[in-house]
Amino acid sequence: MNSLAFSGSFLFCRFGVSIPSRTRTKRSAGNHVVHATAVGERRRRRPQNVEGEFFVDQRCIDCDTCRWMAPRTFGSVDNMSAVIEQPISEDDRRRALQALLSCPTNSIHTEKPTKEIVHVQKSFPLAVDESRLPGIYYCGYHSEKSYGATAYLIIHPEGNILVDSPRYTELLARNIEIFGGAKFMFLTHMDDVADHDKWSKRFGCTRILHSRDVKESTVDVEMKLYGNGPWSIGTEFDLIHTPGHTEGSVCLHYKPLKVLFTGDHFAKSRDSEFSIFEQFNRVSVNMQLDSLRKLVDLDFKWILPGHGRSIQFRDNQEKNSALEAFLAQKKEAYVSI
Template sequence: MTVHVVKFIDTGVYHCGYHSDKSFGAASYLIVRAEGNILVDSPRYTTKLENNLKMLGGARYMFLTHSDDVADHEKWSNHLGCERILHLLEVDHSTAAVEIKLEGSGPWNLGDDVTLVHTPGHTEGSVCLLYKPHKVLFTGDHFAMGELGWTIAERYNKFSVPKQLSSVKLMLDLDFEWMLPGHGRRTKFRDVEDKNLSLRAFLETKMQLL
């Protein structure tokens, strides 16, 4: 049987497809790791995708970047037996049963290879996931490359634009070369220096908002 999720070369990360209208069409990813796979945000539930994910080892955790992109989280939790992770500030009646609720400003670790970074702004409890072995940052709706360049999608901000820009500054201290957002283009930098030059240029254009 063929696995239909799409792998990023040499990253151990798969794009799940099956984007859900419940998450405004946001992308979802699977991180394959010896310590237990991590499903990042929720795709639309289908038995075909469930079978494909199980062929890759299922999921130990479902990490939810924020409240917008939870989609079919409960179905996935039931079918894969994964523990869900969401910041307490993002929890509402639909996610009250999430197993792991992050509190405070972190960072939090899932083993030595994964760090969760609080990036408030788009929402108060938005969190990014840094997969250290392959230098991949999953940004949810926090930051992305859009059609016209870098964007924090101010139009859709639900908490604080200045806070969101301050959280973008935090990314200068993170060691990553891939950026995989919920919305927008997946981006590969040449190296960390290239990433920081690009982020600093963006921030300079937004200084009046800080």
């Protein structure tokens, strides 16, 4: 196994969901002068929202972020998010405001400004599970550039790691700085790089991306992975090449905590089913399934994805049984995995 040390020289031997056409159009339009009337229409309150303070506007891209962050408040109605129940308790209001800040298109609003937002801004990054996954955080502030992908921060004594890129905001940067900044930015694949360059400049972190997923916007990443790996970062992190969704998709295995950061390789869908999001596959579904089989050999209980929802297994045996069952199911639909 090749080692990518935390200091000194590096030795070396990237699912994001593709943007649906309607979303690409919106994003493209966002880079040019847009008629104020068009913008105003998209910012109007969706009629599907229940009456009350919080609401979602017409520009929602149905990325699901608010629905897993604040499931009591937000739901899916007519293929977009909407407020299904106004938050009343302190916890529900905090979660709704965290979703507001994390929405990649800034589509969540309150009827009037609230002073609570200042305190909520300070809550990021959010602990994934303080007791069972110490030192692992959701960054929040999802980016439309990566269709709302989730980025993570790993606090580690040998150097902190950003996993994929959140939307750049100085508020988040200052909060991450309190944790010690970031020494590395591991990019799982080409789709979820978002504001990687801004984060690199802010923290001086070394960006890691597989060479097969490098494109014009990432040509200057400091660390390009070559070949099939595996590679390692220090003593506790392995990088596993899992091509299929893209040629250079790579998962990060945090061995002591038994966590796998999968990017867009594998996740749980909003319907609580396992998913490889094959409708957005860029290269080969069969190749992605082959790569999924690799995960049977890894010891992990948690999957923290870029898109989709996290998965927790009781133990490695349950994980392997679930993966084998999923692969057998897919084998009926795809030729020779």
